[in-house]
Each structure stands twice: as structure tokens, then as C-alpha cells.
Amino acid sequence: MESVFHHVGIYCRDIEESIAFYEDVLGCRLLFESDAQEGDKPLKMAWLKRGDLVFELLECEDKATCEAAGSCLNHVALRVDDMDGFVAHLAERGVAVEAGPFDPPLEFDRPLAGGDSDVFAVCGDAGAQLRIMFFRGPGGERFEAVQDNIRAL
Known part of the structure; x- marks a missing residue:
């Protein structure tokens, strides 16, 4: 099923x-x-x-x-194309950034299979380079913004 x-x-x-x-x-x-x-x-x-x-x-x-x-x-993640633009969008609407933006590399323990290669906009066999940040909704729900269109590792 x-x-x-x-x-x-x-x-x-x-x-x-x-x-x-x-x-x-x-x-x-x-x-x-x-x-x-x-x-x-x-x-x-x-x-x-x-x-x-x-x-x-x-x-x-x-x-x-x-x-x-x-x-x-813990959080719901949203993909953004431009982290700085998204942070500015939040600020214009009075939404505070809880943490970040950070630029953590995400290393894979194995390459993503062909059908899973769309999980990240850009990735290589070794991983992906991300830019992430966190913010909260009005009910306290936590969101992560992920920019994943950065050159791969």
C-alpha cells in the first residue's frame, strides 16, 4: 500500500x-x-x-x-531562493528571526539516488551547501527557511 x-x-x-x-x-x-x-x-x-x-x-x-x-x-521547513530577501520580507511584516541565518554544510553519508536528487535544488554526491534560519508563527509554531540553491559540496 x-x-x-x-x-x-x-x-x-x-x-x-x-x-x-x-x-x-x-x-x-x-x-x-x-x-x-x-x-x-x-x-x-x-x-x-x-x-x-x-x-x-x-x-x-x-x-x-x-x-x-x-x-x-520541531519545525516546518520552507524553501526560499534568496535568504536575504526572505529575511527582509519577514522584517517588513514584523516577524523576528529566532536564529540565523547560518551557512551549515550538509554532508551525506551516501549520494542521493536519482529519484531523490530533487530534495535539494543543488547537491553533489558529498552533500549540499545550505543557508538556514528560524522564525515563529503567531501561534508559536516554528519555521525553518532553507536556501538550497547554493553550489554543492
């Missing part, structure tokens, strides 16, 4: 604030909003899309659920 990733679910404290962030800062397009239930508690949800990536934003009535979920999600 084959399976593919469908969407990333992210709890948020204020769904309208998060929708605005995902649209304005990340360039997502709002697909729809809906009201649902999580167990016996009301749940607001919004589905947004950018490229092939779909985000399901969830606002729970019980904010403890949001806090508990934050302890297990």
Missing part, C-alpha cells in the same frame, strides 16, 4: 491572526474555513495551500491542547 503526505496540522491560539500570517508572510492561499469538534469541544479550522504544501490550522477552545502540541512539533 502506497501513502503520501497530505497536509501539516498546526494548532494556533488565534485562527484569524494565523490565517493572516500564513497568507501575508508565507504566501499561502486560503482554501476554506470550517467549524468542527475535537471530542466534545468546539474546534475552528482553516485549510491553506502554497505550492504542494497544505496547512490545516486548528484553534481549540481548550488552549492547553495547543500548548501540549507545541512540545512535540
Whole structure:
């Protein structure tokens, strides 16, 4: 049986604030909003899309659920073509950089197979040269921006 990733679910404290962030800062397009239930508690949800990536934003009535979920999600990574331009884009929208940008080399323990060579825009048999940085969304969700179009190792 084959399976593919469908969407990333992210709890948020204020769904309208998060929708605005995902649209304005990340360039997502709002697909729809809906009201649902999580167990016996009301749940607001919004589905947004950018490229092939779909985000399901969830606002729970019980904010403890949001806090508990934050302890297990590390980050969602976004590919950018120009790190300096993206950092400026964030600054224009009042989004602080949490860490970076850094220029870490990413060394592979084996070359990527042909079908996986698109994981990085530019890579060689030995690895890829990246530029990365981290920032947070309005619900505390952590994002990594990755520039991977730099000369390969």
C-alpha cells in the first residue's frame, strides 16, 4: 500500500491572526474555513495551500491542547531562493528571526539516488551547501527557511 503526505496540522491560539500570517508572510492561499469538534469541544479550522504544501490550522477552545502540541512539533521547513530577501520580507511584516541565518554544510553519508536528487535544488554526491534560519508563527509554531540553491559540496 502506497501513502503520501497530505497536509501539516498546526494548532494556533488565534485562527484569524494565523490565517493572516500564513497568507501575508508565507504566501499561502486560503482554501476554506470550517467549524468542527475535537471530542466534545468546539474546534475552528482553516485549510491553506502554497505550492504542494497544505496547512490545516486548528484553534481549540481548550488552549492547553495547543500548548501540549507545541512540545512535540520541531519545525516546518520552507524553501526560499534568496535568504536575504526572505529575511527582509519577514522584517517588513514584523516577524523576528529566532536564529540565523547560518551557512551549515550538509554532508551525506551516501549520494542521493536519482529519484531523490530533487530534495535539494543543488547537491553533489558529498552533500549540499545550505543557508538556514528560524522564525515563529503567531501561534508559536516554528519555521525553518532553507536556501538550497547554493553550489554543492
